[in-house]
Amino acid sequence: MIAPTLTAKPSLAQTSACLIAWCLAIACSTQLARGQVAIPAVKLQARVVVAGANAPVNERDHTARKWVRGLIQQELNAIQTVCKLNDKQAKELVDLMEAEWRNKFASVFRSYSEANQRGGVDFEFRVESAVKTWLREVDSITPDQQSAWNYELDSRNELRRRIVIGKMVSDAERKFGLSSKQMKEVEALLHERWKEAWWVMYRNGTTPETKFAWISTALSDAQRTAGADPSGIRQEYYTSGGSVDLPSKSLADRFTIAGVTSDDSIPLQPQPKADAPGQREP
């Protein structure tokens, strides 16, 4: 039974399911040979399916999956608004996303479920990159649509740049005692030195440091002599919880764009079972 399946190069999930079933069959046959009670086949089957389909391992994992799906759905909505996809393009894109999203974000789910806090997992950036890749992979999407979407991404990056540099300028204003005119000058200097990593740093809760050398040309002699104030009146504390700016989407709902949903043949993420350890009710 197993030999033909292996020669036909099955997927990893199928192979692992077969191996587990084989091991269980051997164990059951051994137990039956000893005259013991057999484990109900239905229960066994359910466990095998959940394990083989990259199911949520705990509540944090489940939350991360919902956030990723929510963000993908929003990207789809935005793509439709900006690129105006036709039905064929929409169908191809939504099917591709539905089929690949679990594997594409496996490391994100793992990182988030293993970490104690959100720091270090940038959902937004990962979803944006993945959607950009998927758009490139759909051949029917025209270059004009691609460039329209790239313009949209650039616009988002511009907003992020304004925020992070604004925060850095506010920080420098306190540290060096800048005037409003100097703030504008410092802002221009920081724009020249912009790094994408600053946004990631900021998303993780740290305002990048404004180095004295970067902005010294905008300072007066007295300010240069005084240098930076390392001990500003600043209070830092951690608080548990807060409003989340990430949208969430149920694992049972299919991706939709312009009224086109993903194909029914693509299996959805199985919902976590109540009886399974470390999982919760959907």
Added chain:
Amino acid sequence: MVTPSFNNSLSTKVRKAAAIAAKRQVLSIFRAIRRCAKPLCLLASMSMGLMAQELVIEQPPNAQAVAGQVVVVQVGVAPAVAAPAAGKDDTNQAAKPKSDKVVDKIPRAFDRNRPEPEEEVEAPKKNAMVNFAMDPDRWTDVIYSQLGGSEGTFDQQQRRRVRSTLNRIELICTVDEQIREKVQATAELEIQRFKTEVMALAAQGPRNPTQEEYSEFYNKVFKLTERYRQQNQPNNAKKMPLWQKVLFSNLSQQHKDELEKDAQKRIEYRQQVVRLEVLQRISRRLGLTSKQREKLEPYLLSNTEAWKTLDQAWQTLQQFPEKEKKDIFTAEQMQELKKPLEQSDDLQLVIREFGDDL
């Protein structure tokens, strides 16, 4: 029998010469001893001081180390167990004062291990918060820690703040050297006054506070530090530090207006950054496009208070008139807007900065 005999006069001379030589020898030895007497005495005293725990030194009360005189010092070894075990039982307690008394007799200039004056150590109460005494130094540290650092950082912070403010003002209007010095002197006085208040309060601090005593005293600490914190709050003209009042009283009205204008611009810049951040979070939550964000930006300026936090902004958007919502958002986004914001259990870093808005 004839025996050889010496001349009497010669033998007498030899004997006399030998006696004289012996006398001279003895005198030279005494002179040498006299020369070494003072250093020897010093050495003896110093070594005695070092061994004070183990040695009992008895010295005549009137004895003084005068140059050229030999001081008699009687040295005896005290029982070795007396000093370390002192205070453990009655016998040893009786032995201890004797030792102290003797050590006191050592000239203070030579005593390197002078005993510290004994403090009256208050026994910790049964319900004390800590098992060590909270002396004024510890309380001082507690008070300064409420202001975000130590006494040293407080000093540094205050002086830097004055300097930084003056530097900033000089970019807009001229501050002559006389005013600058006056302001700095006032600030220095204020720092010293605050430090004196801290010291006075720390001296009142309970040594072994119970929870209630600690709370009561902490309220006093809070009052003192809060007054200081309020002075540093922006737009708090009533509780402005004295040095700022002195500075402003020496500026012309035109300069004051210019400074006020500049301060407003800086405040506006900071607030605009906060609003943009909130807009970005709303954009992520609803999946806004660049055009939709452009449409929302005027609202950020018209009602600045509503865009200070994500929660406030979300509620504001929910309360938007339907017509305006339809102009800005898609049908999906309007549906999304009806949902409440989710709350996360993740730890979030909150940073509060107290700006100086001069």
